[in-house]
Amino acid sequence: MTQYKVTLAYDGTNFAGYQVQPHQRTVQGVIQAALAKMTKQPTFHIDGSGRTDSGVHALGQVISFAYPGRLAPASMLAALNSLMPLDIEILDVAIVADSFHARYSARGKRYLYRVALGKYTDPFKRLYTGHYPYRLDVARIRVALADLVGTHDFTSFAASGGVITDKVRTIYEATVTEDAANHELRFEFYGNGFLYNMVRILVATLLEIGNGRRPEHDFLRLFAVKDRQQARGTAPASGLYLKTVYYPEDDE
Amino acid sequence: MTQYKVTLAYDGTNFAGYQVQPHQRTVQGVIQAALAKMTKQPTFHIDGSGRTDSGVHALGQVISFAYPGRLAPASMLAALNSLMPLDIEILDVAIVADSFHARYSARGKRYLYRVALGKYTDPFKRLYTGHYPYRLDVARIRVALADLVGTHDFTSFAASGGVITDKVRTIYEATVTEDAANHELRFEFYGNGFLYNMVRILVATLLEIGNGRRPEHDFLRLFAVKDRQQARGTAPASGLYLKTVYYPEDDE
Incomplete structure (x- = not known):
């Protein structure tokens, strides 16, 4: 074998x-x-x-x-x-x-999330992005992303249905890039592990912060309350990509 | 009204x-x-x-x-x-x-045709490109594209089933761009009109010329013979885009 x-x-x-x-x-x-x-x-x-x-x-x-x-x-x-x-x-x-x-x-994973901006859905992106037609302040999103980095209890960001009880995870990197040519935002999240639907819930919350419907530092509150009902949104599956899985080199 | x-x-x-x-x-x-x-x-x-x-x-x-x-x-x-x-x-x-x-x-149309290169089909491009895994000499394709420009009888490049008998059309521009970052070739054709399947047959013929299976100037022969059987290939529908339709400004 x-x-x-x-x-x-x-x-x-x-x-x-x-x-x-x-x-x-x-x-x-x-x-x-x-x-x-x-x-x-x-x-x-x-x-x-x-x-x-x-x-x-x-x-x-x-x-x-x-x-x-x-x-x-x-x-x-x-x-x-x-x-x-x-x-x-x-x-x-x-x-x-x-x-x-x-x-x-596996020691870590990196996810990409593509958000298509613009009032209407681009027919060629509907299967490959989440669409967000509302106003976004990317500076606010960057402030919120900084709060994500580190080791936190992500209970508020785990969809029900998971069997995992330890919901503490470490995010090493959380970034957003404005792709103006393609009228997109691209989020990347690199961490040691992600709970069920966690990236999609994080993105939905980040977009709400960018739109002004949540305070800039709402992640700090959400980590503390450990309540999925407080972070209700889930961004569409179509925007999410498992980009890289990381392994220690000596395993290979 | x-x-x-x-x-x-x-x-x-x-x-x-x-x-x-x-x-x-x-x-x-x-x-x-x-x-x-x-x-x-x-x-x-x-x-x-x-x-x-x-x-x-x-x-x-x-x-x-x-x-x-x-x-x-x-x-x-x-x-x-x-x-x-x-x-x-x-x-x-x-x-x-x-x-x-x-x-x-309408006075003219512009079509785009995207060809994905590489040995295997990129899953994210399968619906949006034609895939060509074989060797291509783009210099040969450029020579052939120059032969396309002008007014020609495109009988060899019209799929059967059309009801149009006048198969003379004028191509104003025929170009290819190498998009190395995306590992693609992008063809554009601007002309006063196009016959049924004509762009897809032209692309298939251009790829055969680029691969060396046809002489560089085979379009000149194909215009003369007026025989669809001589230009057999049809590139996949998935790579073709109707990009622009042109109208005289004073119609609007």
């Missing part, structure tokens, strides 16, 4: 999320079916770095699996890509230590 | 083309339904500058119609956009002379 680490991109539009579900088209399901075919096994199991919801995209999702036999990374990449639908692209393949696990070995 | 000229963008992916067809979702059908609703009429007719096929996009399609009553252009724009699905955006509304007709008044 050889352990593989595979990095992939996908357009989440036509998937019912990453995680395998009966009778649904999922990223995990499509890749497992390809590997079952390659190995002539009835089923095949892969581990992902984490789930992404329906409509959420990935620029650098990571999966790992144990493969019976040993294919050179370039051959594995070509074989997998030949079996992928057009909305998944295998970007990179590496042979890693047997102990490598896409989820348990 | 007031005559309106309306410019719009659409993502052609989920439309069965521009032209209305029974039991199909079409751009014309969606807009006519909106105007029927606005005017409380059972049906409403609009004229488009021309058809686009299923999967073909528009950055600046133009339609015209006679509206009972008179709405200020900004009000018409807001009213129409409020009734549009997310894959159509109304960009501009103008009140024009009663004689203005989106098709008959």
Whole structure:
């Protein structure tokens, strides 16, 4: 058996999320079916770095699996890509230590969130951005982003349904870039882990701060109250991209 | 009655083309339904500058119609956009002379064709480009594009099914731009008119020339032979955009 680490991109539009579900088209399901075919096994199991919801995209999702036999990374990449639908692209393949696990070995993740500005939805961006047609003061958003950096209890920013009880996470970087040419804001969040829907709730709250509907430093209050009802919004799945998953180099 | 000229963008992916067809979702059908609703009429007719096929996009399609009553252009724009699905955006509304007709008044059109390079299909471009994974010599393509400019008989480049017998058209500009950052080629064609599938057949032929499978000056031979069988390829609909429709200023 050889352990593989595979990095992939996908357009989440036509998937019912990453995680395998009966009778649904999922990223995990499509890749497992390809590997079952390659190995002539009835089923095949892969581990992902984490789930992404329906409509959420990935620029650098990571999966790992144990493969019976040993294919050179370039051959594995070509074989997998030949079996992928057009909305998944295998970007990179590496042979890693047997102990490598896409989820348990991960030390951090980086998410991108694209917000399309402008009064009306750009038809070419509707599946790839969240649309925010209202006034935004980016200076206020930058003040709020500074409050996000550090170690905080993100209970107010976790959708119900998660089974995780420890909701303390560390954000290393939280930035916004104005892409004037494309009439977009691009948020990036780099942290040691993210709760269910956390990035989308953070973005919705940041947009409310930018619009003046919340005080600039409302994150400080929201960390303290630990109440999801206080941070109600969730930005659309279509704007969210899992950009990078980070691993310690010595795991690979 | 007031005559309106309306410019719009659409993502052609989920439309069965521009032209209305029974039991199909079409751009014309969606807009006519909106105007029927606005005017409380059972049906409403609009004229488009021309058809686009299923999967073909528009950055600046133009339609015209006679509206009972008179709405200020900004009000018409807001009213129409409020009734549009997310894959159509109304960009501009103008009140024009009663004689203005989106098709008959048009003096020229500009098309964009985006070709994604690279070995594998980028999941985020599959609906918005044609993919060409093979070697291309852009210098050869530029030589061929120079042959296209001018007045020629495009019989070799017209898909069957058209009813038009005069296949002489004038191309004013035919260019290619290398977008290295996005790993794309972008073709633009500006001419006085285009036959059915003509741009997609031209692009397929240009890529064959760039790949070395046809001589650099093969367009000169193809103009002379007037035989569609000699220019067999048709580039995918997903890469094609109707970019601009040109009208004489005094029509408006």
